Amino acid sequence: MKIKELLFGPIPKQTESEYAELDLSQYEEVIEPEPAETYIRVAELSNLDGIADLKKEIYEGNIVVVDISAIKRDQMMLERALQDLHDVVSDVGGDIAGLDDDLVITTPTGIKIDRSRIGGR
Template identity: 35%
Template sequence: MLRKPFARNREDVQTVETDQYIDLGAMHFDDDSIAGTRGAVKLAEIYRYEDISEITQPVYDGSTVIIDYAAVANDTDTLRRVTSELKAVARDCNGDVAAIGHDLIVVTPRGLKIDRNKIKGGFH
């Protein structure tokens, strides 16, 4: 019998169920304790100006914080106060602060500067 050169036998074919997924939020690892770790990257959301002290404390402790400010993006006064406070924190820590994307701000501690040049892949 003649066979097609790239044809697979039915036994070689594996089916993948589309209902299966991995819940990354439920995954825990043994060495997953980053509380108090210097140099960690932490994620935060801000909903009101009063949240700022809790969000900036990790920067003083040496961590980089990525802040989602979408909840206050339409409140110009709150956003102005938040960004002013974040700039002051970066100045105090000799770190850096920059907006990335539409609703994200990154604040880094001493010794970490943010490169504002984007790395572009693919076609230029």
């Protein structure tokens, strides 16, 4: 018997089903900024005023992931925003698709979204 077990009692074995917290900070370090041709930008759309900034990013050749959860309750605003984004990606030859109920991804010229999944179901 180990000393730790004598002092504190038997140590329960960890099972795979137990939650394990991962520290991902070591993978999120900031690397010296280098210019890139395309950036992935993340945006939250809370009203139609934000559409202009999203259009600018798409025209500049960036991929934009848009959180639309704040406008989902207003069906007219949601449809108008999605139509505006669709028009921009059509104009530049990009693509647009939903990632889930609250996220939309838009891509610029030359980047298409493959709608099939890799692995899983």
